[in-house]
Amino acid sequence: MEGMLEVKNLSAGYRLPVVREVSFSVAAGELTALLGRNGSGKSTLLRGLTGGVPWMEGQVLVRGEDCQTLSHRQRARRLALLPQHTPVFPGLRVGEVLEMGRYPWDGPLRPPDRETRARVRAAAEKFGVEGLLERDCAALSQGQRQLVHLARTVVQDAPVLLLDEPNSALDFPNTHQLFRTLTRLLEEGERCALVVLHDPALALRWCTRLLLLEDGRLTGELRPGTTPLGDIQSALGLLYPGIAVKEDKESGHFFCTIE
DSSP states (O other): OOOSEEEEEEEEESSSEEEEEEEEEEOTTOEEEEEOOTTSSHHHHHHHHHTSSOEEEEEEEETTEEGGGSOHHHHHTTEEEEOSSOOOOTTOBHHHHHHGGGHHHHOSSSOOOHHHHHHHHHHHHHTTOGGGTTSBGGGSOHHHHHHHHHHHHHHTTOSEEEEESTTTTOOHHHHHHHHHHHHHHHHHSSOEEEEEOSOHHHHHHHOSEEEEEETTEEEEEEOTTTSOHHHHHHHHHHHSTTEEEEEOTTTOOEEEEEO
């Protein structure tokens, strides 16, 4: 099946490749997790998809269009990246930060119109920050700012969401609320998401597919809905030695422990 996001033999890095010969696709509606140990190249891969890390070979296509031929602004209309560490904007209201999501479409100098304000309000409501729109973004907690920046990626209206540890500053309830919101968002429209995670149990609970990365190369793919438990255990055991994966028969959800 043709993916909304298609990555073909991508190598990216600086003097030497950090990500090597990576190929995969993500279909519309899919929430795909990227798992790997620290230093495996997960963040580099996400930045490499946008051209933020130089491409050495390969292709990144969104809806069949080669992103290498596009300007940075045109790529931002197709790929919305939430980096691991989001910037702080002292003096900017939350609403103004959300409006920045429209820069790839409108430019930074155009005042927000009715459509932009409606997009901002809708995204803020999805992530539960509608009550913060007049607050100084820099005065928020780190977790609140993370929700604001997640909403900003939705305002950007790109078909591909690239989220690097989006739950890193969130507490337990907000983490699961985030994934509920993402799941509903992907069900609503023509979007897909690739999410870097460190918790395999969270990935197994919420994601339709798991891509396993080691030393800059993809080493496996798991589908929680169809991959047998033994195969999940074997694949994750290679990535995380000592892990034990168990399935709750009643709910069908997985949980993980370290032995």
